[in-house]
Amino acid sequence: MKTCDITLFVNKENYSMTIPVNRTLLQVLRDDLGLMGTKYGCGTGECGSCTVLMDDKPILACLTLAALASREKIITIEGLEEDGILHPVQEAFIEKNAVQCGFCTPGMIMKSTALLAKNSTPTEAEIKGYLEGNICRCTGYVKIIDAVQYASKQMNR
Amino acid sequence: MASIIGKRIPKIDAKAKVTGRAVYAGDLKFPGMLYGKIVRCMEYAHARVLNLDTSEAQKFPGVVKVLSPEDVTQKKYSNWVIDLFYPKGFAELVGDVEDQSIFTKYVRHQGDAICGIIAKTEEIAEAAARLIKVEYEALPVYHTAAQARKEDAVQIDPGKPGNLAFQLPEQVFPGNTYGWGDAEALMKEADLVVEDTFYVPKVKQCQMENHTYISLYDDEGRMNCWTSTQMPKPVQTKISNLFEIPMSKVKINQTTIGGAFGVKLGMIMEPEACAMAMSVPGKHVMVSALREEDWVMSESRHPGEYSIKVGLKKDGTPVACTANFLTNGGGYYSHASGAPAVAGTWIIGMYKFQACNFKCQRYYTNQMNCGAYRGYGNPQSNFVLEQIIDRGLKKLDIDPVDWRKKWHKTTGDDGWMLGVPYSSCALDACLDQGAEAFGWVKKKEAYKTQTGTKRRGIGVAVMNHTSGAFPFLHEHSTCTVKLNEDASAEIITSASDLGTGAHTALQQIAAETLGFDMDKVHMKVGDSDAAGYDIGAHASRTIYVSGTAVLKACNDALDQILEKAAISLETDKEALEIIDLKVCVKTDPDTFISVEQICYEGVNAFIDGATGQRIGVPGQIQGYSSHYAEHNSPPFGACFVEVEVDTQTGEVKVIEVVSSHDIGKAIHPPSVEGQLEGGVQQGLGMALTEETYYNEQGLCVNGNFTDYQMFGPSDMPVCKSILVEEPDPIGPYGAKSCGESGLVAPTGAAGNAIYDAVGIQFTGAPITPEKILKAIKEFGLDSDAILPFGYGCKDGGIPNLK
Numbered sequence: 001m002k003t004c005d006i007t008l009f010v011n012k013e014n015y016s017m018t019i020p021v022n023r024t025l026l027q028v029l030r031d032d033l034g035l036m037g038t039k040y041g042c043g044t045g046e047c048g049s050c051t052v053l054m055d056d057k058p059i060l061a062c063l064t065l066a067a068l069a070s071r072e073k074i075i076t077i078e079g080l081e082e083d084g085i086l087h088p089v090q091e092a093f094i095e096k097n098a099v100q101c102g103f104c105t106p107g108m109i110m111k112s113t114a115l116l117a118k119n120s121t122p123t124e125a126e127i128k129g130y131l132e133g134n135i136c137r138c139t140g141y142v143k144i145i146d147a148v149q150y151a152s153k154q155m156n157r
Numbered sequence: 158m159a160s161i162i163g164k165r166i167p168k169i170d171a172k173a174k175v176t177g178r179a180v181y182a183g184d185l186k187f188p189g190m191l192y193g194k195i196v197r198c199m200e201y202a203h204a205r206v207l208n209l210d211t212s213e214a215q216k217f218p219g220v221v222k223v224l225s226p227e228d229v230t231q232k233k234y235s236n237w238v239i240d241l242f243y244p245k246g247f248a249e250l251v252g253d254v255e256d257q258s259i260f261t262k263y264v265r266h267q268g269d270a271i272c273g274i275i276a277k278t279e280e281i282a283e284a285a286a287r288l289i290k291v292e293y294e295a296l297p298v299y300h301t302a303a304q305a306r307k308e309d310a311v312q313i314d315p316g317k318p319g320n321l322a323f324q325l326p327e328q329v330f331p332g333n334t335y336g337w338g339d340a341e342a343l344m345k346e347a348d349l350v351v352e353d354t355f356y357v358p359k360v361k362q363c364q365m366e367n368h369t370y371i372s373l374y375d376d377e378g379r380m381n382c383w384t385s386t387q388m389p390k391p392v393q394t395k396i397s398n399l400f401e402i403p404m405s406k407v408k409i410n411q412t413t414i415g416g417a418f419g420v421k422l423g424m425i426m427e428p429e430a431c432a433m434a435m436s437v438p439g440k441h442v443m444v445s446a447l448r449e450e451d452w453v454m455s456e457s458r459h460p461g462e463y464s465i466k467v468g469l470k471k472d473g474t475p476v477a478c479t480a481n482f483l484t485n486g487g488g489y490y491s492h493a494s495g496a497p498a499v500a501g502t503w504i505i506g507m508y509k510f511q512a513c514n515f516k517c518q519r520y521y522t523n524q525m526n527c528g529a530y531r532g533y534g535n536p537q538s539n540f541v542l543e544q545i546i547d548r549g550l551k552k553l554d555i556d557p558v559d560w561r562k563k564w565h566k567t568t569g570d571d572g573w574m575l576g577v578p579y580s581s582c583a584l585d586a587c588l589d590q591g592a593e594a595f596g597w598v599k600k601k602e603a604y605k606t607q608t609g610t611k612r613r614g615i616g617v618a619v620m621n622h623t624s625g626a627f628p629f630l631h632e633h634s635t636c637t638v639k640l641n642e643d644a645s646a647e648i649i650t651s652a653s654d655l656g657t658g659a660h661t662a663l664q665q666i667a668a669e670t671l672g673f674d675m676d677k678v679h680m681k682v683g684d685s686d687a688a689g690y691d692i693g694a695h696a697s698r699t700i701y702v703s704g705t706a707v708l709k710a711c712n713d714a715l716d717q718i719l720e721k722a723a724i725s726l727e728t729d730k731e732a733l734e735i736i737d738l739k740v741c742v743k744t745d746p747d748t749f750i751s752v753e754q755i756c757y758e759g760v761n762a763f764i765d766g767a768t769g770q771r772i773g774v775p776g777q778i779q780g781y782s783s784h785y786a787e788h789n790s791p792p793f794g795a796c797f798v799e800v801e802v803d804t805q806t807g808e809v810k811v812i813e814v815v816s817s818h819d820i821g822k823a824i825h826p827p828s829v830e831g832q833l834e835g836g837v838q839q840g841l842g843m844a845l846t847e848e849t850y851y852n853e854q855g856l857c858v859n860g861n862f863t864d865y866q867m868f869g870p871s872d873m874p875v876c877k878s879i880l881v882e883e884p885d886p887i888g889p890y891g892a893k894s895c896g897e898s899g900l901v902a903p904t905g906a907a908g909n910a911i912y913d914a915v916g917i918q919f920t921g922a923p924i925t926p927e928k929i930l931k932a933i934k935e936f937g938l939d940s941d942a943i944l945p946f947g948y949g950c951k952d953g954g955i956p957n958l959k
Contacts, residue, residue, distance in 0.1 A: 036184035037177015041365050042448040044200055046862035051366055077177035090175040090797075094167045097827035100835065101656025102174030103365040104414030109175060110199055128870040137363050137416055139831055140838035141870040 006070035010035070011079030025069045026050045026061035029076060037077035037106045039133070048134030051107035052076045058114040077106035080113065089113050092151035093144075100138030108134050112148045120156055124149070158672060161665050165827050168661040169680065170413070170859050171652070174519065182383050183369040183445060190371070191221055193427065193433040193444035194274045194282035196289045197454060198264045198627055202523040202855025203311070204293040205518070206262040206271060207703065213288035214274060219281035221372040222436055223289075224273040226260040229432040233258060234399045237491040237528060238391035241690065242630040251326050251494040254316050258605065259428050264293070265313060265488030266523050267856050268453030275433050275442060298855035300955045301485045302461060302520035313488065313521040320521040322486050323493035323558050335501055337575065338512025340468075340477035347468025347476040347479035351549040354919040354946050356956045357537040358848040359460035359485075360839075361452065362530050363867060366415020368446040368455065370426045372434035379406045380431055385414040387421045388693030390651050393685050395424055396431055411683035417655045418839070419529035422695055432510040456528025457849060459484045459496050459519070460957065463541045465504075473555045475564050478513045480504050482537070486519040487526035493519045496527065498630075499533025503901075504542050506573030506621045506791065509563050523855045524957075529695065531836070535622060535901045536843055540922055543618035543905025551941075558597055561619050565793070572791055573621060574628060581893070582620060583819040584793035585882040589878050591817035592617075595797035604913070612802045612938070613812070614914025618905030620796075623789045624894035625698035626789050632698060632786035634706035635689030638667065638714045640778040642760040643740065644753035645677040646714070651691035652682065657896055658828025659699040665705050665824050666889055670711035672738060672752075689783065691750055697894035698786075700824060704889040705785040714780025719754045721774040734782030785954065790885045792893040793819040796902030798841075798910040799874075804938060807930030809911065811841055811872070816899060817879035822891035829895045830878040836899020837876055838868045844907035846872075846923050850959035858959050917942050921956055 001020040008015045008028065015033060029035045029052070041049030043062050049059040053075040080087040089112050092098070099105050108131065115122055115130045122130070128141070129147045136144060173179040198204065211223040233255040240253050260272050271291055276282035305313070305320040313320055325333045344350055371383040372481040380402060386392045389409040397404045414421065430444040446454065461484035468476040484497050501515030519527075550557050566572070567582040592598070597615065604613045625632040637649040648667045654660040660680045668678045681687060691703055715735065722740035723730040726748060734743050741749040758773020765772050797815040802808070817832040823829045846866040850859045859865045884891025904922070912918045916939030917932050928949035936942035947953030 028649045029807075030184075034186075035177075036180070039181075039365075040183065040367060042367075042862055044448065044861060047365060047448075077175075082845075086172075086175065093175045094171040095166075096500060097168060097171070097658075097831060099168065099174045100658070100831055101365065101414060101416040102170065102179050103181065105174045106177045125871075128873070131870045135363075135365065135867065135869070137365055137418070137839070137867070138835045140834035140836075140868075140876060141873050142834040142876045143827070143831060145870065 004067050006067055008066065008069060008074060010074045011076060013098045019066055021067055024062055025064040025066045028066040029061060035076050035078050035150060038107060039103055041103065048111065049104050049107045051110045051134060053110055053114055056114065056117060058111045077110060080109070087113060088154045089116065089151045092147040092154065096143050096147035096150055098139060098143040098147035104134060104136045108136060108144060112151065116152055116155060121152055161669050161675060162824055163822065163826060166657050166675065170660065171663055173369055179413045181366055181415050182371060182385050183367070185371055185383055187441040190441040190443055191275050191277060191437060192282045193430060193442045194286045195270045195429050195444060196272045196274065196286050197268050197450055198271055199267060200532050201264050201293050201295055202267045202298045203296040204264040205296065206264070206291055207294050208292040208820045209272060210290040210900035211272060211722060211745060214285040217281065217285040217288060219277045220274060220285045222275040224260065224433060224436060225263055226258065226272065228436065229259045230400060232399055234395065234428065235491050237495070238395055239495050241391050241394055250328060252323060253494055254314060254490045256314050256490050259432050261404060266525055268450060268525065270429055273429055273433050275437060299522045299525055300855065300958065301522060301792040302483050302518065303954060305520045305522050314490070315635040317521065320346055321518060322490055322521050323497065323519045324517060325498055332404035334514045334516050335498065336505055340479045340512040340514040342536045343477035343512045344466065344468045348471040349549055349552055350466060350468045351545055352466035352546060353920050354462050355461050355541045356947060357460055357540055358843060358922045359524065359957055360458045360530065360843045360847045361849055361865065362420040364416030364418055364420055367448055368425050368451055369443065370430040371441055371443045371896040372430040374434045374438045376439060377409055377416070380434065380523065381408045381410065382427055382429055382431065383410045383412050385412050385421060387414070387417045387653050387655060387695065388423065389653065389685055390690050391693055392424055392427060392540050397426060399428055400431060402433065409685040411653065414655045418531040422529040425455055444589035449860050453525050453857050456491065456526050457724040458530040459486065459527040459537065461485050463537060465541050465545050467545050467549055469549050469553065470603050471553060473550070473560050475508050475510045478504065478510045480515045482517040484517065484519045485524060487522055487524055488750070489526045491526055492528045496529065496534050500538050502573040503535040503538045503621060505575065506566060507542065509566055509570070510903045524851055525849070525857065531839065531897045533696065533897070535620065535897065536840060536904045537899050539618055539620055539905040540813040542909055544912065544918060545911060547909045557617050558588055558592050560645045561617065562606065565619060565919065573623060574789065577628065579788060580788055580790045580887050581821065581883060581885040582793055583881045584795065585880045586669045587793060587795040587817040587819050587885065588619070590881060591795045591797050591815050594877055595813065595815040596880060597797060600799065610803060610915040612804055614797050614800050614802065614910045616906045616909025616913055618796050618902040618909060619793065620898060620901040621791050621793050622894065622898045622901060623696055623791050624888060625786050625789050626696040627786045627789045631694060632702045634703040635783045636706040636710035638688065638710040638780035640714055640756050642757045644756045646671060646673060647679050647681045648707055649688050650703060650707065651685060651688040652699050653694035655694055657832060658825050662700050662824040662828060663704055663707050666707050667711050670708050671714065672735060697896035697898065700892050701790060701888050701894050702784065703785045704892065705786065706782045708889045709782035709784055710780040713782060717778045717780065718752055718755050721759065722750050724774050725750050788887050790821065790887050790893045792821065792895065792898055794898050794902055796906040798903060798906040800907070800910040800914055802911065802914040802929060804915065804933055807926030809845055811874040813875045814903060815877045815879065817881055817896060818898060819893065820880050820882060820906050821885035821888050822882055824890060824892050826880060829880055832895045833878040833899035834876050837903050838873060839904030841907055842867050843924055844904045844924060848923050848957055850957050852959060873911065916940060920944055921947060
């Protein structure tokens with residue numbers, strides 16, 4: 001397999017590495033950088049468990065070649081917390097009991113964070129629409145939607 | 158101290174999960190870890206392996222070992238664990254067989270494991286897997302029981318003539334029937350008899366975590382397993398049995414469970430992972446399944462033909478009910494003597510019929526094997542029973558809520574397990590509060606006459622479930638409560654938390670009972686070496702059974718505190734009481750010793766040099782309980798569903814769902830709500846959108862999250878959860894179960910809402926827009942047409958053929 005040199009800018013840190021060209025961002029994050037918060041749920045872009053932010057937009061790490069993410073700003077679930085303070089969306093997921101098995105949670109939180117960054121007061125329908133593509137099998141989405149609404153309120157205070 | 162029971166506190170595992178720090182099996186890395194890949198048969202559903210050529214894969218750089226069927230134990234096993242809990246002789250009586258091989262030469266359904274590859278990386282293992290050459294001889298594929306029981310059908314298991322895996326055994330159930338009275342004979346006393354044959358679908362659990370298992374056969378000859386199984390202790394026994402090593406040489410490390418819903422009730426890939434690890438002693442081997450493999454190799458809910466007949470008097474009095482579940486069981490025996498029979502118990506447990514008889518037959522077929530999925534037969538029965546009841550009530554012009562209130566079984570009546578009467582029942586309150594919150598009466602009036610192309614409909618269904626499987630299985634949980642010298646505690650248990658919040662609730666029970674703050678109590682879980690027996694998470698048992706074990710172990714610890722305090726205070730134990738972490742003399746509360754001092758001195762009791770006397774009472778306190786449940790305190794529930802059907806497209810929009818649940822006492826209310834809300838998503842899916850489809854060759858055609866249609870965020874209705882708290886006399890702090898219940902009644906209620914909206918009852922799930930549109934066009938709205946079995950499917954006899 002051909003290799004390429006990349007520099008990934010993940011959670012405010014630079015990582016230079018040589019990787020096979022077909023390596024996905026998800027593989028690099030999990031296996032090379034040890035960032036295990038980003039989850040593999042389907043590998044085919046259908047469940048959203050691997051959602052991370054690239055240049056502030058949510059992307060599916062399982063379908064993104066790491067080479068194409070070179071030099072882009074990548075934020076994973078591990079990068080949301082700042083100086084030990086959780087992001088308001090993380091706080092909201094705890095407060096509203098929006099977490100069950102937790103496997104979809106990192107992707108769900110990254111997606112919700114992206115939504116609130118571009119629309120700080122989304123309607124319920126907008127939240128639901130935006131979260132399409134992130135599958136949760138535990139919660140029926142009820143408390144997740146609650147949490148996003150709560151985070152929106154907290155962030156606008 | 159304020160009670161912690163019923164408090165809406167954050168879950169104990171929530172922070173680890175929102176930060177991505179919770180460790181699932183796939184997140185583990187060990188030095189020198191190897192990667193296993195199971196080569197599966199993905200191109201046939203029923204075939205013999207004529208030749209297996211592993212030579213090219215063996216030579217592939219980075220491959221450590223290739224394991225063929227001959228290279229592993231030849232012992233057969235059954236991946237379910239419930240057979241372990243049957244009384245001696247019962248397994249033989251019901252005809253249980255162990256029919257699974259680690260790697261097989263006879264493919265019974267798509268996804269069967271053919272051989273295994275161990276390699277230095279996952280990529281190498283996958284590349285080598287593509288070099289395995291298998292030559293197959295295709296065999297006829299049986300999708301349904303009707304096909305499998307034909308005289309000329311290939312016999313799938315040598316011990317099971319006619320491919321009949323299970324029916325209720327004549328010796329215990331005369332006429333192969335469970336229930337009471339002669340329902341068929343009583344039917345003639347009914348004024349109205351309604352009957353039909355329903356199709357219940359082959360739905361999938363769809364847990365988000367892909368199956369990943371790690372095993373290490375270590376230098377002490379111990380098999381260490383990292384698994385997200387729901388049943389760590391039974392899996393320990395199963396692995397011990399399969400590999401013929403003592404239980405003391407099997408260690409289960411239960412990892413964070415990324416959803417299960419029953420799919421992890423037995424072993425999944427533990428046998429393959431352990432077989433691989435055994436071949437490379439001292440090395441960890443990680444084995445994962447791709448999502449497309451999960452879809453065909455793990456188990457589904459039992460689908461099939463569900464016939465039901467109900468007789469009612471003119472005034473609605475229930476007379477008799479007969480039901481027969483003919484289920485297409487899949488390639489292996491697993492759960493054959495469990496789920497199909499248990500399905501009937503939920504019908505037995507619901508209404509006051511004068512006679513009620515249930516039969517079931519499970520046949521070997523060549524679709525993915527069937528096993529445990531949240532509700533264990535109850536959703537199927539609910540979809541069938543609750544709809545046929547509404548068909549009858551419509552003819553008799555009786556309100557569905559009123560009828561259910563009048564005729565459901567209640568406290569003291571014979572339960573789902575005949576001979577075990579209901580200990581409590583708050584279904585009346587569930588129906589009243591649910592109907593009020595839903596606006597049943599108003600909506601019923603408003604939707605009586607509708608014009609236009611969109612039709613609203615409302616439906617109700619009720620259900621009974623269980624808290625543990627007593628007396629069908631032994632419901633045994635142990636717990637050790639270790640008090641540290643600073644008066645904090647470890648709760649050591651093998652009880653599982655599938656993400657439901659169970660560990661949070663168990664910690665609340667411990668904190669409440671001990672009188673400690675929550676942060677002074679720690680759950681020590683997931684370590685089979687540390688904890689005693691616990692049957693595991695099944696049958697909605699964890700709070701009810703494991704919770705009682707926790708409560709009893711804490712009470713045992715308190716008792717030991719009192720004993721030590723009595724010595725220190727030179728009085729009798731009975732003269733003491735514990736108030737705010739102080740053991741006080743009842744008659745003189747100012748004379749006391751603190752719990753902390755007792756705990757400290759228990760560990761650090763020493764001899765005073767000056768007096769030669771021992772200071773304190775020596776002995777670290779460890780409370781213990783080995784608790785066998787002697788009841789199953791069934792919870793009841795009611796569900797109300799409102800739908801809007803577009804009569805021009807057949808599209809269904811679910812507008813609102815109210816779930817009211819007889820919880821007894823909610824230990825952690827947000828977790829109970831979470832179970833109900835998640836149950837709505839899965840229950841509506843089963844009724845309206847979800848089904849695994851197969852082609853004629855028996856290959857799954859929608860094994861992915863795009864083609865298998867679950868309710869997404871925008872599909873979800875407004876959900877209201879009502880927790881009705883009438884404490885059960887047996888459950889810990891009055892609690893009953895909620896783990897599976899939420900999924901059950903939405904299936905029947907959704908069916909009834911569609912029936913109400915279009916005036917045609919759909920007997921086949923999922924009730925898709927295609928079926929609705931076809932029926933409206935063919936028969937007309939409000940025609941009350943009787944649809945033939947498999948209506949609207951490609952092949953009526955095989956409803957999940959695409």
